Amino acid sequence: MKDKLNIALIIGSTRQARLAPKVAQWLHGVASQRPDMNVELVDLKEFDLPLFDEKASNLWMPSEDARASAWQDKIGEFDGYLVTVGEYNHSMTGALKNAFDQAYVEWGRKPIGFAGYGGVGGARAVEHARNVAVELQMVPVRTAVHIAGGDFYALYQGAKTLPEIEANLLPAAGAMLDELAWWGQATRAARRRDADQAIAAAAAAA
Template sequence: MSKPKIGIIIGSTRAARFADVPTEWFAKIAKARTDIDVEVIDLRDFPLPFFEEVASSAWVPSQNEVALRWQKKIASLDGFIFTAAEYNHGPTAVLKNALDYAATEWNKKPAGFVGYGGVGGARAVEQLRLHAVELQMAPTKAAVHIVWADFLAVKQGEKKLEDLEHLNQAAHGLIEETVWWAKVLKAARLADAEAAEAEAA
């Protein structure tokens, strides 16, 4: 079995977004591992319109070219880490929209979260976990929560995320749990595919 491919999805597209900072920090930690391949996925590269398909792609093939390209990218990955900004006690609209534009491509893959905001993005992360369950993903218990004091210290240039040991520990815990689930679920998906091929033969 090939190494699992983990996608780190930047969950904001604002020009002034903070998301690039935790993405770069977390990607460096994840890429230090030799048992996975890591790719950063920027939603800016997939300018999806607000969901306007006839139905979910679980039931009707999407027509939008960007949506098809997005689904192909998600299908190529075995697990996900999402950066999760918190707006009004919830995740960004652009991230929710991106989740809605794929369906089976998310199934049976782990989802972890790096939240930031007033309470470390905790409320956004909790909502995203509910969405992940509905998409038949396996959301991790481990997460990274960059609380407001740390967020401001980093944003104002007083500290860097790598200087904050509690966040480094959380990041290592998150990637460890995500990789475990990615390996297990990839093996299970392959076994299912082989069983389906044998049954069809």
């Protein structure tokens, strides 16, 4: 398929004992089978982001820290996002919240889907992440992957692997990716239209 969507699959945890890379690798394998998107793993651990300490969001002024600018440049490459969301004390990881806060312009008007994990499938953390995404002018898709209950504990304790439990996850993963692709195509077309209109307006005013 021509003009595939470029999707970032963000590994949303940075601690040493994290489960996130296993979840991300599995979801990457599923998403990479689709003909309508290219999916790239983006690991927060590789970006060494400081805690947000800018004078303002980059909606209002450029960031001063080069690490924040590098993060913005990276996420700005993509048409949409998938994010692994571990539930820590009923919310997302601090590293993921900080990564959201370190940009604004680059997130806007793009879809985002979540793969949550925890005792209740990361549901509370995913809901918090969706609220943040809305404030960043993103489009959170309805369906998420939730690795919950016995599946989560078997995976966390090493008793099972993701391929062994994926039958429980694939229906949600497929629906989430379908929604991400639909919104990805729609929002990209709208962003391109807006950019063309801005260029035309600037040319007319010159």
